[in-house]
Each structure stands twice: as C-alpha cells, then as structure tokens.
Amino acid sequence: MQIVVIGGGICGSLILRKLSALRNVSAVLVEAKSDLGQGVTKANSAIVHGGYDDPHGTVRAALCVKGNDLFADLCEELNVPFKRTGSLVVARDNPDEIKKLEELLENGKKNGARGLRIIGKDELKKIEPNLSEDYKHALHCSSAGITEPWMIAIAAANIGRMNGARVITGDPVTGCNISDGHVEDIILESGTRITADCVINATGVHYNEVASIFGVVTPPVKLRKGQYILLDKLAGGMIKSIIFPTPSEEGKGKLVLPTVDRGVLLGPTSERLDSYTPDDVATSDKGLRDVIDAADSLVPGISRYNWIIKSFAGLRPDTDERDFFIKADDRVKNFITVGAIRSPGLTAAPAIAELVVDELIPQILEFSAEPKERIVTRLPKTEKINELPFKEIARMIDDDPLHGRIVCQCNEVSEREIINAIREGAKTIDGVKFRTRAGFGRCQGSFCGWRIAQILSRELGIELSEVRLNEKDAWILNGKVRP
Template sequence: MQIVVIGGGICGSLIVRELSHLQDVSAILIEGKSDVGQGVTKANSAIVHGGYDDPHGTMRASLCVRGNGMFPQLCEELNVPFKRTGSLVVAKDASDEIEQIENLLANGKKNGIEGLRIVGAEELRRIEPHLSDEYAFALHCSSAGITEPWMIAIAAVNLATMNGARVITGNPVKGGKVCEGRVKEVWLESGMRIPADCVINATGVHFQEVASLFGIETPPVSLRRGEYIILDKLVGDMVKTVIFPVPTEEGKGKLVLPTVDGGVLIGPTSEELDSHALEDVSTTDRGLREVLSSADSLVPGISRFNWVVRSFAGLRPDTEERDFFIKTDNEVKNFITVGSIRSPGLTAAPAIAELVVDEMITDVLNTSFKKKERVVSRLPRTERINELPFSKIAEMIDDDPLHGKIVCQCNEVSEREIINAIREGATTVDGVKFRTRAGFGRCQASFCGWRIVQILSRELGIELSEVRMNEKEAWILDGKVRP
C-alpha cells in the first residue's frame, strides 16, 4: 500500500511519522518548499495550549486537549524542547473581564482540563512580577507550555525516514489522476507521477487549492494574518509564563511570552486578508506598532528597551465553521483533507496524526494495519553547546575541536552542530538556522551568515554562488567570489 502525504508542516510530518510505524505501508511525504516546517508551522506563537478557550464539542477542543497530553512524550522522542511554563489570561478588576475568565474556566472544565484556576492579585504578582498593576485576576492554566514547532516537523520527518518513509522536498503537487472515485496518482511539478492508494492533503493554507487539483470541493479558506516581534534575550527575565489578555471576537489577543531559547515573543495581530493572499506574510508598520503597544500594556517597559530582534507574520487558515476540517471526501473516497488547521493546530497536531492514521486511513482502505515489530522511536540526542556545562564542553572539544569553534556568537552554535545539521538534511542557510538556531539571535546572522554559506558550500560540495537562503531562486551571491 502506498500512502502519499502532501504537505510537510507539523501535521503532515507527524502523520508520516505515524505511517512509518506500519507494516506493509510505503509512506511518502511531498513538500513543495525546499524544507519541511516552513509554512504556518514556522510562524506562530509556539504555545502548547491548555485548551480552555476552544468551544466545547468542537474538534479543536477535543484534539487540543488530547494533543497537549501527548506533548511531553512526543518532544522527548523527537529531542525537541518543551517547557510547561503555564499560562495566564489576565483580567482587570472589571465585571466584564472577570466574567470572561470565569466563562473560560467553566469551558475549560467542560473540555476536561485539569490545573485550571483563578488567581488573585498577590499570587499573580508572585508568578509574574513585571505584570502591569492594572491586572487583578487571572485564569492560570498549569498545563500550557512552549516549544519549537518547526523542529517537531524536522525531527518527525528525520525519524520517519529512519523507519523507511520517503521524503520529497522542493517539488509541489500540481495535479493527479482520479478514476472511478479514487485517486490513482499524484503528479509533481517536476513531472514525477507517484502511484497512490490513499492521499492525505495536509497543505495548511493551501488545502482548498490542493483539494481542487483532484476535483474535490472543500469549504472556502479564509485568512487572518498575525504579526509578531521577537525581543532580545536581555528582556527574557521579564516574563515567565504565556500572558494573554482576555480574548476578543478576533481571537486570543496579543500576548507576551517567553521563547524556549530565552527570548520573548510579542503579538500577534489579527487582520483578515483576501483569501487569495496565501503567501502574504509581510509585516506592516501599523501592525508592529500595535504589537509593541499591547505588549507594553501587559508588561510595562518591555518594549521601551527597544530590543527588537526581528518581526515576522503567519497566516491562520479558517473556514466559516471556525473548526478544523478533517474529512474523507464523499466522492473521491481515498482522499483525506486535514484542513483549516487554525490555532490550536500545533497543539492538536499529534492527536490529528493519531486520528488520521489509526482511524481514518483504516476506514478509507477498509483494512487494519499491524505495527512494525521494530522501529526507531527516538532520535539520537544532539547536544547544543550553549546548554551544556563547561566541563562537558571541554571533554567534547578534546574529542572533536569543531565543538569549540563557535560560528553563531549570539546563540553560541558550534561548527560541529552546523555540520551535523547539514548531514541531517539542511541544504540552505534557513535549513541550518531552523535546525541549530544559528542566525536566530540578536545580530540575525550579520556576523555568522557568511561562515554558514562557506560551511554549506564545503559540506555540500557546491560553489559558494549556488548556496541559497531558502527557496529555489533565493541566491545569496550573484557571481563568483574569492572564498
């Protein structure tokens, strides 16, 4: 049986990892971009949500709560950081705001969440000493946490390939052959035709467009852009938990939260875009000003330091129903769409993968699959130099001096880590960045960018001028240079 997964975001990557555990299944992941995890999965708040705000009875609610419970083991197996920081929805001493957090508490209890309670001003100040005095109450959720979503996609795909899955990147799906109510082949931009017994469409904001390539109708996608700012690690100590204001019609509001590597993330905005703007992740002056002023009203002074490192934006896909659209098509019976994966999609992703592989594919193919007797279930640990004690680093340098050659000064990433990332599949500067955090820091690769280009050229055996930032035409140099 050949099962084709289209889209290497967090959903498609975790689905292919589950598929690679099945006997007699040949699993193929096709990603249009040059690397996995580079769609919505790389541009979000990176929160593993508790699940108290998703309306009871929706797929969002049930899959979020299930997914949250799966995260500790998932991240352990994938060797990806996960910190249970807890979250706060902070309320002023005003009846409408207090009522809102009470409603969230009641909804959270219905969704089956433990560790939810309302805290008063004194405890709030103990949890978050830098929070504005204007806030007197908060809904505290101890099960919320933070992670690195793109690393989950990268690691899940690495594990899947170790277990026999095939991964094709940089080659988008452009069509397919459908006969007698079943997809028979998936066609790629390069002309390659891949036979398929079952197809899973996990293409993020592109789910409607990709379904239509197979003659399948889905609800129309609508888009909401969220703009963010990353602040320097120098303000990292000002925030311990994920801080939400009370939600509005537009969503969860603009937050302040720590990142797993010690920085601070603020945002996102929520702006409706034309539904054709599927790749419009530009930021705007107005959006970024809104982000800075909202952060300042939650944690006064946090933006005064002006430690802005970078801005970015992500697109939330949605449909009129405002729920995930995870369905087998009625006409084309072997085509499953995993669409409208809006927030809390990253939290729900492991539960979505479980649902698709353990239940939906079995139904679609009318067969039950046995698990392989032996699989690689854990990625070998890759050490990050900047997380180790000096004594350990000294031992590693004795063994291999490249552990001591620091390329990215901001995040202290060694040449050995960069070489390892390239050997594990990074082929571009962004591929190295998203695997090692080199270039993610304060200087945004102003100092290490050139070194990374040289290492990529040497390790991949290509000319310096052939090294790309990320996608096909994103060259860094436009001619020969002296090495």
C-alpha cells in the first residue's frame, strides 16, 4: 500500500516518519519547496506550549497537551535541541489581568496541562530580574519550552528516508486522477505520477488550494500574519523564560523569548490579512515598531537597536472556527486533510502524526499497521563544535582539520559541519543555514555566505553561478565581472 504525504513541514514530515516504520506501507513525501520545513514551520515563535490557553474541548487543546508530552523524547530521537525554559504569562496589579491568569490556570487544568501555578512578585523577580516592575503576578508553566521546528521537519524526513520512505522536494502536486471516489494517483509539476492508496494533505497555508485539486472542500483559510524581530546573543542574558503579556481577543500577545542558540526573539504581531496572499511575508515599519514597544514594556531596554539582527514574518493558517481541521473526507474516500494547523501546531505536530497514522488511516483503509522489525529510530549525534569543551574540539581537529576551519564566525560553524549538512541533503545556502546555523548569527551571512557558496559548489559539483539562496530562481550570482 502506497501512502503519499503532501507537504514537508513539521506535520507532514512527522507523519512520514511514523509511516516509514510500517512494514505494509510504502511512504512518499512530496514537498513543493526545494527543502523541508520552509513553510509555516520556518517562521514562528518555536515554542512548545504548555497547553493552558487553547479553549478546553477544542482539538488543538487536546493535541497540544499530548504533543508537549511527546516532545522531549521526539527531540532526543531526532537529535534536535529542546529546552524546557518554562513560560510566564505576566499580569499587572489589576483585577482584570489577575482574573485572566486564574482563568488560564483553570482552563489549563481542564486541558491536562502540566506544571502550572500562579506566582507573586518576589518569585517572579527571582526568575526574571529584568522584567518590568509593572508586573506583579504571573502564571508559570514549567512544561513549556523552545525548539528548532524546521530541524524537526528535516530530521524526521531523514529518518523516514533511512527507513525506506521516498522524499521528493522542489516539485509541487498540481493534479490527480480520481476514480469512483478514490484518488488513484497524484501528478507533480514535473509530470511525475505517483500512485496513491491514500493521500494526506499537510500543506500549511496552502491546504485549501491542494484540497481543491482533489475536489475536496475544506474550511476557508484566513491568514494571520506574525512579524518578529530577532536579537543577537548579546541580549541573551536578559531573560530565561518565554514571557507572554496577559492574552487578549487577538491571541497570546507579543512576547519576549529566548531562542535555543541563546538569542532573543520579540513578537509576533497578529494581523488578519484581507485577502489570500500566502506568499506575503513582508514586514512593515508599524508592525516592527509595535513589536519593539511591546517588548520594551515587558523587559525595558531589551530592544536596544544595536542588538537587532533580523526581522521576518510568518503566516498562521487560521479559520473562522479557530481550530485544527484534521479529517478524512466523506466524498473522496482515501483523502485526509491536516489543515488549519495554526498555533499550537508545532507543539501538537507529534500528536497530529499519531492521530493520522494510528487512527485515521487504519479507519479509512481498513488495514492494521504492521511494524517493521528493524528501523532507525534515532539519528546519530552531529557534533556542533560551539557546544563542545575546548579539549574535545582539539581532539576532533587532530583527527580532522576541517573541524578547526571556522566558516561562520558568529555561530562558530566549521567547514566539516557544513560539508556534513550538504551530504545530508542541503542543496542551497538556506539549506546549510537551517541545518547548521551558519548565517543565522549577527552578520546574517554577510561574511560567511560567499564561503558557503564555494563549499556548496565544490561539494555538489556545480558552477558557483548555479548556487542558489533557496528556491529555483533565487540565484546569488548572475555572471562574471571579469573574464
């Protein structure tokens, strides 16, 4: 039986990983972009939420709590960083804000969220000494944490590949053949046809478009933009936890949080887009100013201008129902939609994969899953020299001098790490960046970008002029200036 997953974000890749563990399934992942995890999974807050704020009774509330429980083991297996930093929803000495904390606590208890308690100003000050004096109370959630979601997508697809699954990138699904209410095959832009006994649509903000290719009707997506500012590691010492303001109708609010590589992230905004513009990830002056003002009101001085290294935006695939839409279709019998995966989609993703593979697929295909006898469950540790003690680095350099040739000075990434990333599947400058963090630091690739392009050219055996930043048309060179 062949099962095709469309969309290589965190959801699709984790579904593929689970399918690849089954003996009676041949699994295929098709991703439109040239790499995995480059859709919604790339641009978000990267928080593994505790699960206290999603309204009790919603699908997202249940899957968030379950996903949080699965996250530590998942990241251990995929060799992806995960830090349980804890989160704080902070409130002023104001009855409405305090009431909101109590409501969140109650809702969290009903959802089964772990590690929740309300704390007062003394404890708050101890945890976050740089928090504004205005905040006197907080809901502390010790089970919340931070991760690198795009790395989960890349690593999960790698495990899938190792267990026999096929992964196709840079070739969107554009058509299909349906007979007697069943998808028979899917057609890619390149003309490739793939037979399918079951299709999973996990295409992020594109889930309506892809569903319509199959004649499947899904709740219309309403895009909500989130703009962010990334601060350099210089700001890293100012906070330890994920700090939320008291939430409003608009959502969780603009926050201040650490990143796994010791930077700080500010944002996001929450802006409903009037039309369906899935490529609109532009930032705006107003949006970024709102992010700065909100961050400064939580942690005064955090947005000092010389710490800002990047701004970016992501799009949430929301709906009027404001809940996930994960369903087998009634009319097209072998089609499952994993749609409207808004926040907390990355937290919920491991639980979404279990729901799809353990419950929905067996229901619609009437088959019982047979696990393979031997599978890869764990990716080998990749050594990042900036995380190792000096003695260990010296030993590695003795064995292989490329460990000592630092290409990205900001994040201390060696030529060996870049070569390993290319051998594991990176084909572009962004492919290297998202696997190694080279180009993610203070200079944002200004110094190392050129060197990385040369290494890509050498390792992939392509001309320098063929090296791309990310997608097909994103060339970095358009010719020689001297013969």
